[in-house]
Amino acid sequence: MAVNSHRRAAWRRPAGATSLDAAGITDPRLRQDFLTCRALHAEHGRTYFLATGLLPPGKRPYVWALYGFARYADELVDSLEAPDPDGLLTWGESFLDALRTGTVHDPVGRAMLTTVRRWDIPTEHVEAFLRSMRMDITRTGYATYADLEEYMYGSAAVIGLQMLPVLEPVSAEAACHARLLGEAFQMSNFVRDVGEDLDRGRVYLPQEDLDAFGVTVADLRAGRAAGSTPAAVRRLLAFEVERTRELYRRAEPGIAMLHPTSRDAIRCAYVLYGDILRAVERSGYRVLERRVAVPLPRRAQVALPALARARWARGQAVRWQQA
Structure with a gap:
């Protein structure tokens, strides 16, 4: 009877x-804070949440916190139902104060502060991220790719840099590749989400690229309204897909520069985010009409072998430590 009760209690966890x-996180309130971040991660970042499950268990909560923090801020400016830009400003300043004082009052912030301290994440990475989020309040487009890169440094590259201590790089060169991979993930989302971003009043594809392919913002809006993607827009998107693939190619060597127990998780994310580009191509670049997605069978095809390799790598690490 006692055994059955113990099992039922375990099932309720x-x-x-x-x-x-x-991860050694025992404080009840802090555990709930991390679970709040986990819920944000699971709901809004399916690909990266899947990849996070390949990391050693003790590292996963810190990735939930990093993603949850980024997503919480993003929703304050990107929500189609209830955006709250003033809330972003207040919340962001409050968290920057917390980095100095150690006092934070919201669950996402508490989990993030714990993560920043545990992994010694530089404050300037958080500042750069919040700066890019503030740009989304007033900025609706980017004249050049260089301008967009400035935005992506805070919105994507520093996410890779924040993740890096958790992934335990074995080479200092990993930082450069982490930045590139963050940008590749971001550009994949930009290509996929052209239609949704128009609904938010934004265009992340550089104006110089639109001009090169004879596309106007009015063309994008007309295509969105009509439920069709004009041929010129499809040619523009094919160009952006190839540009993004080059980012992936330049980022890929960095995976081998991570701790062996981190490589399969990032490789999984690398492949599945790259598959977003293939999904866009398979749709005929019709991203103004619908939101393309990587099919579930493909996710399983990538993730299941990666899970087996990740478990083997963790076992090898334990045996090496015990030797």
Whole structure:
């Protein structure tokens, strides 16, 4: 009877509890804070959440916090139902104060502060991220790719740099590749989400690229309204897809520069985010009409072998430590 009761109690444990245990996070409120971030990660970042599950359990909560923090800020400016730009400004300043004082009052912020301190993440990375989020309040487009890169440094590259300590790089050169991979992920989203971003009043494809292919913002809006993607827009998107693939090619060597127990998780994300570009191509670049997605069978095809390799790598690491 006691054994059955123990099993029922174990079954009632929330998803993620084992990872919190492995990370040594024991304070009940802080555990709930990390689970709040986990929920944001699972709801809004399916690809990266899947990849995070390949990391050692003790590292996963810190990735939930990093993603949850980024997503919480993003929703304050990107939500189609209830954007709250003033809330972003207030919340962002409050968190920057918390980095100095150690006092934070919201669950996402508490989990993020714990993560920043645990992994010694530089404050300037957080500042750069919030600066880019503030840009989304007033900026609706980018004249050149160089202008867009300035935005992506804060919105994407520093996310890779924040992740890097958790992934335990074995080479200092990994930082450059982490920045590139963050930009590649961001550009994949920009290509896929042209239609949705128009609904938010923004165009992330550089104006110089639109001009080169004879596309205007009015053309994009007309295509969105009509539920069709003009041929010139499809040619523009094919160009952006190839540009983004070059970012992936330049970023790829950095995966081998991570701790062996981190490589399969990032490789999984690398492949599946890259598959967004293939999904766009398979749709005929019709991103103004619908939101393309990587099919579930393909996710499983990539993730399941990666899971087996990740478990083997963790086992090897434990045996090496015990030797």
